[in-house]
Amino acid sequence: MKRTYLLPILVMNLLGFALFFSWYLPPSHGFWFPIDSGLYHFFNRLIVENHTFLWLVAITNNRAFDACSLLCMGLVMLHYWRAESAYGRRRIVIIGLVMLLTAVVLNQLGQNLLHLQRRSPSLVFTDTVRVSELLPFPTKDASKDSFPGDHGMMLLIFCGFMLRYFSVRAFAISLVIFVVFSLPRMMIGAHWFTDVFVGSLTVVLVGLPWCLLTPLSDKLVNWFNLRLPGKNKHPANN
Known part of the structure; x- marks a missing residue:
């Protein structure tokens, strides 16, 4: 059974709180606002000037494209699933179930505790254009409640589970997936x-260590393993 790593948990929690309050406390969000504004306006200029980029951000923010992120995460897990025994394959499926459950819980906690009713930059700035105004193509280019980012939060949770249960290589690949599929929402x-x-990372730094750096995640995996129907519940059955 995995023991509790209290010091790393507290360090990550402190980093999470420090990150959040560095954005929340200063007037107009301090040094974070120029970063937010600068990135948004940089990409918005590209949208206007480059027709290829315009279509790229439109396609990558279509709801159907969200399935691609799930597919990429599934392929990473499938790689490890194929190399496992029957017991190991069952365990990987259950790890995926626990990861999904963790994501739902942390997302709900984050949305409730950090609920600030923040509108997306496309709704705040009036000197810019929206992709939906330029193309007759269904795409998500605005949000009336954008903080914290739930899509980015799920991808970060996936990164944490890859590092905890698989390998550093899986973690590195998951970070690439995180960047590729969280960037279009910002562009x-x-x-x-x-x-x-700030938002998604704060929730993950504060909440996820209490799952992955304590026996909690292992206990959940073992609990589901024993109670869900099917074969190969024990290594001896292989």
Whole structure:
């Protein structure tokens, strides 16, 4: 059974709180606002000037594209699933279930505790254009409640589970997936940079260590393993 790593948990919690309050306390969000504004306006100019980039952000923010992030995460887990025994394969499926459960719980906690009713930059700035105004294509380019970013939060939780249960290589790949699939929301203006790199990251730094650096995640995996129907509940059955 995994023991509790209290010091790393507290360090990550402190980093999470420090990150959040560095954005929340200063007037107009301090040094974070120029970063948010600068990135949004940089990408918005590209949208106007480059037709290829315009279509890129439109397609990557279509709801159907969200399935691609799930597919990429699934392929990473499938790689490890194929190399496992029957017991190991069952365990990987259950780890995925626990990861999904963790994401739902942390997302609800984050939305309730950090609920600030923040509008996306595409709704705040009036000197810019929206992709939906330029293309007759269904895409998400705005949000009336963008903080914290739930999409980025799920991707960060996936990164944490890859590091905890698989390998550093899986973690590195998951970080690439995180960047690739969280960036389009910021490029189109549906999220601020800080929605993800302050909001989502704060929730993950504060909440996820209490799951992965304590026996909790292992206990949940073992609990589901024993209670869900199916074969190969024990290594001896292989």
